[in-house]
Amino acid sequence: MDTKRWAAVAGGGAVVLAAATALVALPWSSSGEEPAPAASPAPPDPPRIGPERRIALQQALNRTVAGGSASGAVAEYTEHNAGGSDTWNGVAGVADRATGDPVDPQAHFRVASISKPFVAATVLQLAEEGRLGLDDTLEELLPGLVEGGRHITLRMVLSHTSGLYSYNKDMPSVRSDPGRTWRPEELVEIAGAHDPVFAPGTDVEYSNTNYVLAALVIEEATGRPYAEEVRERILEPLELTGTSIPDGLGVPEPAMHGYAWVSDGAGGRTAEDVTEFDTSRWYGTAQVVSTVSDINTYWRALLDGEVLGEEMLQEMLTVQAYNGGDYGYALGPRSYTLDCGVQVWMHPGNIPGHRTWTVHAKDRDLTLFQARYAEDPDPPAWAMIETAMCPEQEPGAPSPGPSTEPSPAPTPYPSEDVEGTGRGRDGGK
Incomplete structure (x- = not known):
């Protein structure tokens, strides 16, 4: 694999970047003839996830449900090298x-905002085909839909540097009317009733409005529902048979249910099943249902260059801005450096009852689904991410110690606003 993909383009603060990775020319012989290829070395033995490692992963997964962080959890972890791969899959709760x-x-689960990289890759495929450009403005792509759209580019939309208010912060609870269907234009209208949070391209803040617009851009460019484009361009070629963008209220079986921890009306709290609802309220932003295996397969294919060509993949993985927690926003994926110094590409997801994580290094993949419950699910999830993605220490080796950089999670409204504070009115944390 090209190691360039595992080094995010550097930059400071929340300044939008425009750096590009240079292509390196192959050497040629002085005679003008291509040199004879050297004999290929024998591939290494495939990696092996040993019993102690498997126990440590299962114990870390168990802690993601202990104490009420989740009612259930499922994870898949894979190690790769040139000789093959080995996989651990675990469940808890x-x-x-x-x-x-x-x-x-292989439980099906609402992957929440892990949906966004599927939409981003579809947009970038259309850019590869010349059907739109990353520096096209919203006014050019969706005329008249967004006030100030002539100053917002598609690149800003995909990287959350548009400054658009996140519409979901001003919506009624999904629990109040789970069967209601929302038109994407309604969601954009909710966002448009609020001032931008900053001038386009001057800062970064996560906004679901961006990916409603990305889905509409796909539909304007193709004349077809965005879900059909995602299915035909991504899901079917990669044989992601456990992944869908369902129309109805339910989730395919086998399913892991999600729960909101809500008031019981008598001063206490109770668990309310929030598995079934119409996902049009998260149009383009959080509608995908999938399995841990399918999500790992998708990201490995994406980062290995099977979804986008090399040039467009470099565009996707060029960090446009960093937030205060050293979280780098690229065009869909996010970059972060773990406490142990490993740089990963990742994306979290967060809607009522559902917390999801997908994290990828050059030789490791981890996807974790948590049916979020009474307690904050983020700390035990991050502990599992560090356990899985950081290389095992040699006996007697000194510990690297905690990172001096702040963790990117938990943060206020890290993905989907589910706090009952008026900025969004869904129970949970």
């Missing part, structure tokens, strides 16, 4: 609190 059924290793 229950899939359904009512029945006590265990979690299936």
Whole structure:
């Protein structure tokens, strides 16, 4: 794999970047003839995830449900080298609190904002085909839809540097009317009733409005629903048979249920099943249902160059801005350096009842789904991410110690606003 993909383009603060990775020319012989290829070395033995490592991963997963952080969880971790790969898959807790059924290793789950990189890759494929440009403005792509759209480019939309207010902060709870269908234009209108949070291209802040617009850009460019484009361009070629963008309220079986921890009306709290609802309220931003295996397969294919050509992949993985926590926003994926110094590409997801994480290094993939519950699910999830993605220490080796950089999570409204504070009115944390 090209190691360039594992080094985010550097930059400071929240300044939009325009750096590009240079292509390196191949050497040629002085005679003008291509030199004879050297004999290829024998591939290494495939990696092996040993029993102690598997136990450590399972223990870390168990802690993501301990104490009420989640009612159930499922994860898949894979190690790769040139000789092959090895995979661990684990479950914890229950899939359904009512029945006590265990979690299936290939449980379907609402992946929340992990949906966004699927949409981003579809937009970038259209850019490769010349059907739109990353520096086209919203006014050019969606005339008259967004006030100030002539100053907002598609690149800003995909990297959350547009300054557009995140519409979901001013919506009624999904629990109040789970069957309601929302038109994407309604969501854009909600955002448009609020002032921008900053001038386009001057800062970075996560906004679901951006990916509603990205989905509409796909539809304007193709004349077809964005979900059909994602399915035909991404899901079917990669044989992601466990992944869908469903129209109805439910989730395909086997499913892991999600729960909101809400008031019982008598001064206490109770768990409310929020698995079934119309996802049009998250049009283009959080509608995908998938499995941990499919999400890992997608990201490995994406980062290995099977979804986009090399030039467009470099565009996708060029960090446009950093937030205060050293979280780098590229065109869909995000860059972060773990406490142990490993740089990863990742994306979290967060909607009522559902917390998801997908994290990828050059030789490792981890996807974790948590049915979020009474306590904050982020700290044990981040502990598992560090356990999985950081190389095992040699016996007697000194610990690198904690990072001096602030963790990117938990942060206020890290992905989807589910706090009951008026900025969004869905129960949970």
